[in-house]
Amino acid sequence: MSSLILLATLGVESLRIGEWITVFDNLEGPAAIAQHPEGGIVIADRLTGSINRLVVSGDLKRLAEGFAGPEGVAVHATEGWMVVADTAVDQVHVVAADGTRTLLGSKGITPASFCAPRGVAISSSGSIAIADTGNDRVVLIHPDEPGTFSEQRFIFGDFEQPTDVHFTSKGDLLVADSGNDRVVRVDGGAAQKRTSVGVHGAFPGFLDEPVAITFTDRPVVLDRRNHRLQALTEDGEAQWLYGEHAYEFREAGGKFHYPDDVVFDLAAKQAWVLERTERRVQLFSLVPHDPALEEFVPPPAGMRAHLGPRCVVDGDLLLMTEPEAQRVFLFDARGEIPILIGQWGERGREMGLLMRSEAIALDATNQRVFLADRVNERLVELAFDWDGTVGYAENRFRMIRSIDLVAWTKARLPKASWTLRPDDLWFDGNRLHFADARNALVGLFDERWRPTLLADATTGLSAPTQVRKDPNGRYVILDANRRALFVLAGEGSRLLNIPTGTKEPGGFVFQADGTLFVTDRAEDELVRVQADERSVLAQTGSDHGELWQPAGLVIAPDGRLLVMDVGNHRAQAFDPQGKWCLTFGTGRAVTPKTRDLRRPSLSSEE
Amino acid sequence: MKRPLFFLLSFVIFGCTSTSETSEASTAALDLAAESCCDLSVAPASANAQLTDDPFLSNGKSWRVRLEREEPIKMREFFSIDVWVEPADQLGVPAEDVTLRVDARMPHHRHGMLAPCELSQVGPGHWRCSNMRLHMVGYWEFHVDIDDAGLVERAQTSIELE
Numbered sequence: 001m002s003s004l005i006l007l008a009t010l011g012v013e014s015l016r017i018g019e020w021i022t023v024f025d026n027l028e029g030p031a032a033i034a035q036h037p038e039g040g041i042v043i044a045d046r047l048t049g050s051i052n053r054l055v056v057s058g059d060l061k062r063l064a065e066g067f068a069g070p071e072g073v074a075v076h077a078t079e080g081w082m083v084v085a086d087t088a089v090d091q092v093h094v095v096a097a098d099g100t101r102t103l104l105g106s107k108g109i110t111p112a113s114f115c116a117p118r119g120v121a122i123s124s125s126g127s128i129a130i131a132d133t134g135n136d137r138v139v140l141i142h143p144d145e146p147g148t149f150s151e152q153r154f155i156f157g158d159f160e161q162p163t164d165v166h167f168t169s170k171g172d173l174l175v176a177d178s179g180n181d182r183v184v185r186v187d188g189g190a191a192q193k194r195t196s197v198g199v200h201g202a203f204p205g206f207l208d209e210p211v212a213i214t215f216t217d218r219p220v221v222l223d224r225r226n227h228r229l230q231a232l233t234e235d236g237e238a239q240w241l242y243g244e245h246a247y248e249f250r251e252a253g254g255k256f257h258y259p260d261d262v263v264f265d266l267a268a269k270q271a272w273v274l275e276r277t278e279r280r281v282q283l284f285s286l287v288p289h290d291p292a293l294e295e296f297v298p299p300p301a302g303m304r305a306h307l308g309p310r311c312v313v314d315g316d317l318l319l320m321t322e323p324e325a326q327r328v329f330l331f332d333a334r335g336e337i338p339i340l341i342g343q344w345g346e347r348g349r350e351m352g353l354l355m356r357s358e359a360i361a362l363d364a365t366n367q368r369v370f371l372a373d374r375v376n377e378r379l380v381e382l383a384f385d386w387d388g389t390v391g392y393a394e395n396r397f398r399m400i401r402s403i404d405l406v407a408w409t410k411a412r413l414p415k416a417s418w419t420l421r422p423d424d425l426w427f428d429g430n431r432l433h434f435a436d437a438r439n440a441l442v443g444l445f446d447e448r449w450r451p452t453l454l455a456d457a458t459t460g461l462s463a464p465t466q467v468r469k470d471p472n473g474r475y476v477i478l479d480a481n482r483r484a485l486f487v488l489a490g491e492g493s494r495l496l497n498i499p500t501g502t503k504e505p506g507g508f509v510f511q512a513d514g515t516l517f518v519t520d521r522a523e524d525e526l527v528r529v530q531a532d533e534r535s536v537l538a539q540t541g542s543d544h545g546e547l548w549q550p551a552g553l554v555i556a557p558d559g560r561l562l563v564m565d566v567g568n569h570r571a572q573a574f575d576p577q578g579k580w581c582l583t584f585g586t587g588r589a590v591t592p593k594t595r596d597l598r599r600p601s602l603s604s605e606e
Numbered sequence: 607m608k609r610p611l612f613f614l615l616s617f618v619i620f621g622c623t624s625t626s627e628t629s630e631a632s633t634a635a636l637d638l639a640a641e642s643c644c645d646l647s648v649a650p651a652s653a654n655a656q657l658t659d660d661p662f663l664s665n666g667k668s669w670r671v672r673l674e675r676e677e678p679i680k681m682r683e684f685f686s687i688d689v690w691v692e693p694a695d696q697l698g699v700p701a702e703d704v705t706l707r708v709d710a711r712m713p714h715h716r717h718g719m720l721a722p723c724e725l726s727q728v729g730p731g732h733w734r735c736s737n738m739r740l741h742m743v744g745y746w747e748f749h750v751d752i753d754d755a756g757l758v759e760r761a762q763t764s765i766e767l768e
Contacts, residue, residue, distance in 0.1 A: 346711070346713065346716040346717070347716075350707070350709065350718075351707050351709075351749075351751045351753075351758055351760075352709075352711075352749060352751065352760065381666075383665060394713075394714060394745075395713065395745075395764075398665050398760070398762060399665065399760045400665040400666045400759065400760065401665070401666050401757060401758060401759045401760065402751075402757075402758040402760075403756065403757055403758075404756035404757070404758070406756075407755065407756030408756060408757075411756075449757075
């Protein structure tokens with residue numbers, strides 16, 4: 001009752017998502033949105049490096065440009081100045097209404113620095129909050145006077161990869177603590193007065209990667225991996241929820257596919273939801289919340305395989321990962337269709353459990369798998385048992401050892417600013433290699449887990465996310481921030497650019513004859529580079545043989561290309577000329593012979 | 607005596623590229639671990655709910671572990687097990703300066719026990735894990751994770767609870 005009185009006093013209306021209005025899907029690389037004080041939203045576009053204003057009519061106007069890859073933006077409600085998190089170069093800028101920029105900090109771990117900053121927010125009094133995602137903290141900066149900001153910064157720790165911040169009308173700070181699957185409320189910005197709600201799961205009130213947050217009369221959380229929005233009570237219960245997983249690719253109409261950011265424009269009674277995977281923003285109406293009309297529908301179970309961005313082939317075996325299900329899958333890759341022969345993984349923080357592993361490596365000869373868990377900060381070594389016979393077996397894996405990367409980094413890489421967090425692992429038949437974007441390091445482990453560094457920031461690396469060797473034995477590195485491939489030339493560790501003509505390489509692999517295959521996440525393409533000749537083998541779409549934000553790729557034992565078609569939640573195989581051969585996940589597989597065969601419909605079975 | 611192999615933190619003291627005696631000893635021990643990493647016959651599974659008291663090697667063969675429980679395990683009844691750990695290359699010498707975690711899990715169901723068990727050290731290289739309870743019939747794995755300064759090696763065995 002007291003809260004109702006308070007809400008009535010404040011004149012805050014309880015609103016929820018109403019009707020779907022339209023979708024804006026002509027965007028290049030939308031990464032974050034914020035409310036524009038004059039209506040509509042501003043969009044941070046990480047591919048064009050620009051900040052644009054989008055209004056309901058669909059008109060798009062450029063407000064600022066020249067950033068490397070912004071993934072966070074906020075606009076002051078009355079004065080019009082902006083804060084932009086330029087995530088790709090680990091910087092945060094204040095952009096005055098006249099376009100003048102003030103740099104608030106660059107890459108680092110000191111209080112004046114940032115690492116992969118994402119969500120930003122501006123309070124009514126002009127304070128700035130920054131989700132310093134890579135440093136697992138939130139930074140609060142108060143204004144001294146118009147145009148200047150206090151050098152004294154308030155650092156709020158005890159977060160795990162926080163991705164968004166939002167000021168309530170009362171001045172409380174809300175934090176989307178993504179890695180902990182919770183929402184934290186900091187009363188009046190006072191660090192010692194915190195409350196939090198949220199626990200991992202799929203049922204109403206549970207969260208699975210709360211990536212963004214806004215506020216009506218209560219926090220509204222974008223529950224990314226549950227593909228929905230939830231309004232949470234102080235007890236952590238869902239007051240209302242909205243959203244349904246879009247099972248058909250590019251499907252809109254109010255269905256979500258990994259939503260990433262949300263804006264509630266309470267004055268215009270509009271809600272905007274951004275989905276990076278679909279490169280779009282959907283627009284909804286906001287309507288008064290009526291508890292009597294709420295129907296809680298449990299989310300559907302048994303979603304299709306959400307495969308990770310990397311796969312690896314060694315010998316006759318294929319290894320893939322499903323980070324959301326905390327599992328690695330081992331396939332027998334000798335046939336036309338890879339056959340699942342074993343899996344390992346279970347969600348949790350305890351030893352031997354996984355939270356999020358995307359970096360995987362395979363040593364088929366010694367029957368070992370290596371994986372890095374970026375949330376639990378562990379490097380795990382598994383053994384598996386396979387004698388070449390066909391078929392799935394339980395208990396094929398067991399964990400050999402797990403390395404605490406926090407302790408390891410302190411002991412082995414004392415000069416590293418951050419705990420080693422491999423974005424890629426690769427076993428070359430002799431040594432396990434790693435690429436760590438946050439530390440800008442590429443290196444390898446010896447048999448005693450001691451590192452040898454191959455390249456770092458002094459070499460010109462910014463954010464390495466894949467390392468392999470070309471047929472000549474030279475290291476080739478994919479740098480996600482510089483969006484290019486580089487070959488490491490000799491002892492001097494010079495980086496030489498490999499021209500691929502791709503806008504945003506997502507992965508690469510070399511054929512034995514030196515032919516290079518690269519995926520382009522921005523253009524949804526599979527590209528073949530042979531000497532000076534560049535050919536596009538597969539293009540954008542969701543049909544068989546088409547790609548959507550493709551990432552890693554490998555060459556199968558029979559010479560086909562296996563591509564992780566991340567945006568379509570599947571893997572596909574192509575021959576070296578680009579002819580589509582196979583679509584598969586962890587369950588159903590489709591080949592050119594079977595693509596036109598239809599399953600009996602449920603109605604006909606009835 | 608603690609096995610020098612996994613003293614990660616010792617490298618803080620001696621330096622990462624030290625060629626000290628400790629480092630040489632570590633080399634030999636790690637080579638052993640690397641060579642033996644894929645022998646999956648080290649942890650026998652019991653066909654019933656009786657834990658075997660035969661010692662077995664950890665999955666990386668760095669440690670020898672023995673679990674002891676006299677009575678068969680019954681579903682939904684609390685029980686305790688005694689755990690002995692010694693370095694594989696110094697049999698008879700209790701493990702020192704390591705921490706243990708003991709757990710029981712059903713990997714096919716992707717869950718563990720309903721509540722964590724309680725672990726206490728009762729002597730050199732000897733721990734007792736109490737308040738364990740298996741709440742379902744089926745295949746259970748017992749995991750003993752031996753944490754040596756941040757490098758954790760797992761020893762495991764299993765039972766089929768009927």
